[in-house]
Amino acid sequence: MNVVQVFHLSKVYKPSVVALEDVNFELPPGNFVYLTGPSGSGKTTLLKLLFGAEKPTQGQVLIEGQNVSRLKGRRLALLRRQVGFIFQDFKLLPHQTIYGNVSFVLQVLGTSPQEIRQKVENALGRVGLADKAKRYPYQLSGGEQQRLAIARAIVREPRVILADEPTGNLDPEISEEVVRYLEEARASGTIVLFATHNRYLMGRFPHPTITLQAGKIIQNSFIQ
Ligand SMILES: Nc1ncnc2c1ncn2[C@@H]1O[C@H](COP(=O)(O)OP(=O)(O)OP(=O)(O)O)[C@@H](O)[C@H]1O
Ligand SMILES: [Mg+2]
Incomplete structure (x- = not known):
């Protein structure tokens, strides 16, 4: 189908x-x-x-x-x-860290904490943001914010x-x-x-x- x-x-x-x-x-x-x-x-x-x-x-x-x-x-x-949606204007959560922005999606889905950590680290690694996990969106460049939006879309496969x-x-x-x-x-x-x-x-x-x-x-x- x-x-x-x-x-x-x-x-x-x-x-x-x-x-x-x-x-x-x-x-x-x-x-x-x-x-x-x-x-x-x-x-x-x-x-x-x-x-x-x-x-x-x-x-x-x-x-x-x-x-x-x-x-x-x-x-x-x-x-x-x-369905993952990457918007033109990213729609990042400003008061959450980079890690928080990505893990949020999985928390909503009820994923176990262990699985969340593994998946978020993997997704941030894939877009080259693993070393910026503790920052906040305003501390990222436009391109990094875009990559964060992608990490958020791909993390739940x-x-x-x-x-x-x-x-x-x-x-x-x-x-x-x-x-x-x-x-x-x-x-x-x-x-x-x-x-x-x-x-x-x-x-x-x-x-x-x-x-x-x-x-x-x-x-x-x-x-x-
Ligand atoms: N909420 C809305 N109310 C009324 N008209 C709308 C609304 N959203 C879009 N339109 C109109 O519908 C048509 C299609 O808009 P749409 O945003 O889907 O185009 P697009 O191909 O994404 O354009 P762009 O490349 O500029 O992003 C346009 O004529 C637009 O003005
Ligand atoms: Mg458009």
Whole structure:
């Protein structure tokens, strides 16, 4: 079964902004796909619908066969455990240390303290922040904050990572690192859907591409 299934998905923001129109695609595990298209073409909206942060006007999103838009409360929370979201603005917890920002996710899931320590150290190691675990987010550079956001997304080994322009404000080298971390996650079976405008990165790290324009898929090079 495909982990991500999107059927006839449309989103109209009130009163009349058509952000997505009849979008259809499916992704099996272990794929890295770019989501691209001009500003305002609907990329963020699509990721929000996949995360259950917005409701579709029509159509449906299934993750692991579950209809995201019908889930509420506890069942939506359970589904979100399988989906990591890297936001443009990181959404870090300012009063928690680096370690705390990453372990928080696992505490919420009820992971044992021993397992938490091992997983957090592993995730921070993978993004090169192991030696900064005791710092606070404001003591990190922009690129380090971005890597922290990635550590937080990968620590729970989600089935799907949704990344919204995660390299937006980063220098080219760190942007490349970000892509490499996400490629590692893909290699262990995670689906990565990476929204970006960055032609350079897309050329340097080629992956199948879904292109949106004015809310419609105009090109999908992902072949099943
Ligand atoms: N909450 C909202 N209310 C009304 N309109 C919205 C809302 N969010 C987005 N839109 C509109 O929906 C359309 C798609 O926006 P979206 O943010 O999905 O585009 P995007 O492809 O992510 O653009 P960018 O590359 O600039 O991030 C745009 O016309 C935008 O103005
Ligand atoms: Mg966007």
